[in-house]
Amino acid sequence: METIVLIVHVLTALAIIALILLQQGKGAVAGASFGAGASQTVFGSQGSGNFFSRMTAICAVVFFATSFGLAIIAKNKSGVGINADIPSVMEQQAPAEESDVPQVDGEAAPADEVPEVPAE
Structure with missing residues (x-):
């Protein structure tokens, strides 16, 4: 059926x-x-357009079609x-033990104790 429709489409x-x-x-x-010879055509002077x-x-x-x-x-x-079955995205949480981010043992230093960058 597809071949027939494709052949009709191309033709x-x-x-x-x-x-x-x-x-x-x-x-x-x-x-x-002005007598350009349109009366000599197969379809006449106006018939070919229609x-x-x-x-x-x-x-x-x-x-x-x-x-x-x-x-x-x-x-x-x-x-x-x-109604295709599209798999839904499932949220996955990484295990806490295998994290690439190093864990800090103590509390973070307060902002006023951070040393300043020396000026040049």
């Missing part, structure tokens, strides 16, 4: 690229009124869901 992407490249710009309509724009819109909807479908398929393959 739709290529179709969108081709349809966009085949479309004429907005400035090309002005040349048609056909290509409709086909581009249809391909864009199919591309969006296949993108969404591929995302759902990938999520289901990974096994991740809304």
Whole structure:
């Protein structure tokens, strides 16, 4: 199923690229009124714009749907869901005996007994 959706997705992407490249710009309509040969085209002077724009819109909807479908398929393959069992963080306390911080046997010296740094 994934392969089919992926093939449709790639073909739709290529179709969108081709349809966009085949479309004429907005400035090309002005040349048609002066006899630029637009009446000689397959779709007529105005028909190509409607056909290509409709086909581009249809391909864009199919591309969006296949993108969404591929995302759902990938999520289901990974096994991740809304109710996934995520392990909670447990707080651990280090044993007091194996601490790297040395223990002071007596009381700390008061702040007024701390010697000052000699000035240079």
